[in-house]
Amino acid sequence: MAEEIIVIGAGGFGRETLDVIAAINAAAPEPVWHVLGVVDDAPAEIQAERLRDREIRLLGGVDASRALFERAYYVVGIGAPDTRARIAERVEAWGARPATLLHPAATIGTRVTISAGSVVCGGVQISTNVRLGRHTHINPAAIVGHDSTLSDFVSVNPGAIISGEVAVGGGALVGAGAIVLQGLAIGAGAIVGAGACVTKTVEPGTVVVGIPARAKEKHS
Ligand SMILES: CC(C)(COP(=O)(O)OP(=O)(O)OC[C@H]1O[C@@H](n2cnc3c(N)ncnc32)[C@H](O)[C@@H]1OP(=O)(O)O)[C@@H](O)C(=O)NCCC(=O)NCCS
Structure with missing residues (x-):
């Protein structure tokens, strides 16, 4: 059974992270990850469009997605280290599991x-x-x-x-x-x-x- 995963960040590295997940799935005998979608507090319209284009759901902001973090794995696909740390620490306080x-x-x-x-x-x-x-x-x-x-x-x-x-x-x-x-x-x-x-x-x-x-x- 594939594990559910959420990617945080609709920007460039978030979508590159989706590519890493796709490559992991393609290389395994069975899909390893099932992508629930992308979480982003303020996605730019161009990034939202790029996600729609690849049929990835934009799930909403981090706080509004709390229930999903309690059941799925997550990864922070945000390049800036300080932003990444702030968000990871926020969701880990809810018991979220990093992939x-x-x-x-x-x-x-x-x-x-x-x-x-x-x-x-x-x-x-x-x-x-x-x-x-x-x-x-x-x-x-x-x-x-x-x-x-x-x-x-x-x-x-x-x-x-x-x-x-x-x-x-x-x-x-x-x-x-x-x-x-x-x-x-x-x-x-x-x-x-x-x-x-x-x-x-x-x-x-x-x-x-x-x-x-x-x-x-x-x-x-
Ligand atoms: C070094 C860095 C952090 C500076 O960012 P910044 O403070 O916003 O810098 P600015 O763009 O305002 O540029 C300020 C000055 O530094 C120079 N500068 C910027 N980055 C430089 C670099 N990597 N090497 C040499 N000079 C650099 C600019 O030419 C500019 O010079 P000037 O004042 O004589 O015109 C940034 O440019 C950088 O290299 N970050 C890494 C980016 C990266 O890896 N991108 C790939 C992402 S996948």
Whole structure:
């Protein structure tokens, strides 16, 4: 019997998460997941239209869907780590159960731990002895090197490369195509800009960009 699942977030990553679910179902002898629909507090009309186009139901806002969260699994398909954390903590307080979704075209090494709520997309490569915390998002074609640890609510955007022995703090985001060199730490809540090359430890809560990555000046 397929398990019921709700995807939170009608935006781009929410719909990519639906694709991951579809790929998991297609690769299994029997469907693993039955998608009840998408929950979103304020979906843009264009996103609602994109869901209608693929015949996915928009179920309404998070609070209005509480009864569904009490019976179905859920996954937060929202790229921004802080928003994802806020919503996951809200529904987990109701006892909702997070699903862990691994695209069948992701390559996962040995001794890898992936915690509940995480989404690993197609084309991802995760090396050996890697730990992913709760609700991590590893976007298409990202690479996570050996012996790295990603804490809860980390996002690794498309094509980013986390080298070996890297520690990424909770809620940090590594932008598309960025490279983090081996052995470094990315502090909690930090943002590594798209295309950056990180050569030094990144302090918590800071934004770094460029090659080599440097703290981004704050604009007034
Ligand atoms: C670094 C980042 C967080 C900055 O966001 P922001 O504060 O909104 O930045 P802005 O777009 O206002 O740009 C401010 C300045 O930073 C520069 N800048 C923005 N992102 C940059 C990046 N990744 N590398 C270098 N410079 C960057 C802009 O060119 C601009 O420069 P200027 O003031 O000289 O014109 C963001 O641009 C980024 O790279 N996020 C990751 C996005 C990503 O991975 N997207 C893929 C999603 S699937």
